[in-house]
Amino acid sequence: MSVSQGGLPPGKKRKESKDSMDAIIEDNSQKVILCHNCMRYGHLGQCRSKPRCAKCHEEHVTSSCHNDSLEQKCLICDGSHYSFETSNNEFERQKVIKKHMAMTNSSFRDSNNAVPKTTYASVTKNNPITPQEINSSNLPSQSSNTQTSINIPNANSHFTQRLFETELAFLVRFDRRS
Incomplete structure (x- = not known):
């Protein structure tokens, strides 16, 4: 068994109480597992x-x-990484589910239902695109009679950024509750 700083094994934290007694807090959450057959x-x-x-x-x-x-390209989230990499958004969600299972002593099904999946609708509902975000310099003026090309920003990259921000905000809120 390896020992980390402070004389505690890895995965354990020391919590000091008001009564000058120390308590060792152990992380009992399971690891996220990925099937290497079906991904x-x-x-x-x-x-x-x-x-x-x-x-x-x-x-x-x-x-x-x-x-x-x-x-x-990821099979799960269509990101620019392989499915087995930990940069996958679903991997982070699975980690939150495992923490929720350990903290509430609940089943995977209950924890899976408690941790919301990020959908396109939830991203756009919580973070609507404001008119200030639209680059008005790329839009044609109303007084112009000539045809101009409109430069539309890549919707996929904007959606991916919003999805990541929403996931990150959820993880921070969930960690603060624990």
Whole structure:
């Protein structure tokens, strides 16, 4: 067993109380698991689903993939990373679910229902795009009779940024409650 700073094993925190007695707080949350066969969260062995490659999205196991020249794309969130990387938004959500399970002593189903999924509708409802955010210099003037091209910003990148900000805000609020 390795010992971290302060003489405590990793994963444990020291909490001082008013009575000058120390209490050791242990993190009992489970680790997030990802099936390397179907690239879905929550199980490892005995997966009966068809295999899915995390790199090329074909029906074969990732370890046997020969397509190294493809662009990185996540099967779960369509981000620019592989499905097995921890930069995945769903990975962060699964971590919050596991913490919720440990703190409330509830089942995965109850915790999964308690931790909301981030949808496009929830992102736009909580963070509406204001008129100030629209770059009016790219819009044609009303007095102009000539045709001009309109430069529309990439909606996917704006949505991805809003999605990330919403996820981050949720995680911060959830951590403050604990």
